[in-house]
Amino acid sequence: MERIFPICVLCITAVSASSAQPEELYGVVGQEVPFPTSVRNSGGLSYSGTDIGDVTHGQFTPLPNEKFTGRVQWDSSTGFFSITGLKMEDSGRYRVKNDANLDTVYQLTVFIPVSKPKVSHDKHSCTLYCTVDRGTEVTLSWYREGEKENFISSDSLNAPYVKLPEAVERSGTYTCEAVNPISRERSSVTVGEECAGYTGPHIGLVIGLICTSAAALIFAGLYCRQRILQKRRPE
Template sequence: MRFTAALLGLVWVYGVCRSSAQSEVKELKCIVGDAVSLPAAVKKNGLFLKNGSQIARVVRYVPYLTVTGRLQWNSSTGVLSITQLKKEDSGEYVVQNMDKHEVLVSVYQLSVYDPVPRPQVSSRNKMKPNCSVLCSVENGKEVTLSWHREGQTLSHTSSPNFSSPLSLPLEIETNSAPYSCVATNPVSNKTVTVRPEEHCFDPVPRPQVSSRNKMKPNCSVLCSVENGREVTLSWHREGRTLSHTSSPNFSSPLSLPLEIEENSAPYGCMAANPASNETVTVRPEEHCFDPVPRPQMSSRNKMKPSCSVLCSVENGREVTLSWHREGQTLSHTSSPNFSSPLSLPLEIETNSAPYSCVATNPVSNKTVIVRPEEHCFGEKL
């Protein structure tokens, strides 16, 4: 009977205080999984309420908890704690202390938040000078996303629409100090640091191709490019990567050789970095040559003083036929019509030094010596 009367007395006091108490609301903001203590103490008699419903009471130093496990009352301090906080624990908490003749009322607004997620940074454009990134984070209650540099806030955003993430773009300045993308809510913050040199790249240079050996069947070329951060050089053919190389040593160019197969499809030498790529196409027929044939000599007129010969050679790509004497080029010819041989006549001077008929292409040359005394004769007696 005494216990019941005491309990009824507490309920009656609660009813009076709730309707008349004027108490400042104090905010408590906590993170999910943590614990919180309601600062106002009740050691002898009092009530603890959440959103108007009783969650605990103390009667003559004895606690009565409506939820065991997560509600803990400290008999020494009189403080009620809630452990393993959940977002559902958010609400208005009232502590009524009836230890003395007067009723002391304390009101707390508890807000429980998830820890703010770590923001993610993705590249929008990696090429200087218009390099830019996008910082994004899952949105939530009172989440703000902002960009900072050297202690200065550059931009920020928030939204009441939790169905879409928060996103904030940034145009990166060349040679800038690092930037920070910060996601915050009232109980936590997460930061991602963005260093311009990790996100912004110069355009990759165009690779250069030079011949190592132009003669079939061992034709080969060398592809080279100025090296730089995350630059890769590779050979491709018909969508397949044949070889590739990269190096952390930026003081030397990247180089990659290629043995060209006869009658192959075109090759591509590609230089690439995360912002751009450049490709040079290598067609075997433009870099590889058959050895030039040996020219053939035939007499047109063997009789002095109008002795003449004709030098001929099978025509081909970049084949030139020429007459020389004592280091001087006397005549030369070439033709894009590969269906007919090249021919070049020569009027032989009496008592001349030897002549040379030379057939050349970019990989070889062949020479035939013509001595006047072997081709020209005096008038028959």
């Protein structure tokens, strides 16, 4: 029994390490991302189960891999592995094995930074438009000057198909904010008094329909009254 116990402890440790939740890492296209697990003497870096970097006796060797050729690095001063020149397809699961032969798993997601939003204002319809040309997982939000809370937001989408129109009823400065996990950009537009109290063309249409219906009812009432009076007259 004394011999079995240490083996069981090792089994439990291995299962716990392999089932641990990966740590989230965000990277920017074209830049470098370090994996913050220090390897000083011996260890390695793998991607989706394939070894791509090795450190043995303090000496780094990048392992042959067409996907990462020339892009896997190791910093001897920090002990961190890193990948340079990030590409969108580098997103995935990485594993760093440290000197104690323990694994740390990272889930890397590579993003394209958002571009500065393009904002415009249609004075006829009092509609604001906000679009971005670049970015992944972008969320757009409109804010009015002096108000902390956004009054409308878009779903998380990829550019260039991100657009957020919104009709406004008050004058002032409106700011569109484009955000994703690694970047944030803003642009503003000023709306004049022409939109103060604006209720939109649909309200005018409704009012027109109400007036038309009322006129038709009045006409029908007068017609019925005239018919009744004619029937009451003696022949």
